Amino acid sequence: HHKGFIFDLDGVIVDTAKYHYLAWKHLADELGIPFTEEQNEQFKGVSRKRCLEILLEWGNLKVSREQFDSWLTEKNQDYLQYIEKMTEDEVLPDVPKVLNFLKAHGVPMGLGSASKNARPILKKVGLIPYFNTIVDGTQVSKAKPDPEVFMIAAGDLKLPPRDCIVFEDAIAGIEAANIAGMTSIGIGDPETLSGAKYVFKDFTEIDLDFIKELAEL
Numbered sequence: 001h002h003k004g005f006i007f008d009l010d011g012v013i014v015d016t017a018k019y020h021y022l023a024w025k026h027l028a029d030e031l032g033i034p035f036t037e038e039q040n041e042q043f044k045g046v047s048r049k050r051c052l053e054i055l056l057e058w059g060n061l062k063v064s065r066e067q068f069d070s071w072l073t074e075k076n077q078d079y080l081q082y083i084e085k086m087t088e089d090e091v092l093p094d095v096p097k098v099l100n101f102l103k104a105h106g107v108p109m110g111l112g113s114a115s116k117n118a119r120p121i122l123k124k125v126g127l128i129p130y131f132n133t134i135v136d137g138t139q140v141s142k143a144k145p146d147p148e149v150f151m152i153a154a155g156d157l158k159l160p161p162r163d164c165i166v167f168e169d170a171i172a173g174i175e176a177a178n179i180a181g182m183t184s185i186g187i188g189d190p191e192t193l194s195g196a197k198y199v200f201k202d203f204t205e206i207d208l209d210f211i212k213e214l215a216e217l
C-alpha cells in the first residue's frame with residue numbers, strides 16, 4: 001500500500017476531551033484558578049505534565065515537586081473514573097465506518113496519541129484490533145507539536161511521512177502532522193484548525209469516496 005492513516009485518539013475517535021476538561025476543571029476549582037472550555041482547547045494534544053504546568057502558570061502558583069506530582073495523580077484518578085465507565089457507544093459517530101472501510105482494504109493504520117491512557121481507552125471501546133501500531137504517551141518524549149509521535153507511527157507502518165494521513169482535533173496535533181510533512185485533516189472547528197489541509201466538523205461529514213481518494217485505492 002502507498003498510503004497509511006494515523007489517528008489521534010482524544011477528540012477524534014472518542015470524545016474524551018470532555019472528561020479531560022471535567023477533571024482539569026475539578027482541580028482548577030480546588031486551586032481557585034479560573035478554567036474555561038476555551039482554555040481547555042490549549043490542553044488538547046498536550047501532555048498531562050505540560051497541562052498542569054500551564055494551569056499553574058495561569059494561577060501564578062509555584063509549587064514543590066511533590067505537590068506537583070500529587071496534583072498530577074489527582075487529576076488522572078479523577079479522569080480514570082470517567083474512563084472506567086466508557087463503552088463502545090462512546091466511539092464518535094461514523095468513526096467505525098471509516099475504520100472498517102480502511103481495514104477492509106488493508107490500509108495500514110496507526111494511533112498517535114499523547115495520552116498515557118490510550119491503550120486502556122481503546123480496549124474499553126473495542127478498537128485495539130484495527131491498529132497496526134499504537135504509539136502513546138508512554139513512548140514519546142517530545143510532545144506535539146513535535147512530530148515525534150507521528151514519526152514513530154510512520155516508522156512502524158514502514159511508510160515515509162508524505163504517505164501518511166493524520167486525523168487530529170488539536171491545534172498542536174495539526175502542527176505536528178504538518179511539520180512531519182504528512183497530510184493533516186482537522187476534526188472540529190475550521191477556524192481553530194485553520195492550519196489543517198482539510199477540516200471536517202466530524203466523521204459524519206467525511207464520505208468514503210474522499211477516504212478512497214486519500215488512500216489512493
Ligand code: G6P
Nearest residue numbers: 010043044045048114115116117
Ligand atoms: C491527549 C489529550 C490531552 C491530554 C493528553 C495526555 O493528547 O488531548 O488533553 O492532556 O492526551 O493524556 P493522559 O491520559 O496521559 O493524561
Ligand code: MG
Nearest residue numbers: 008010011169
Ligand atoms: Mg486529540
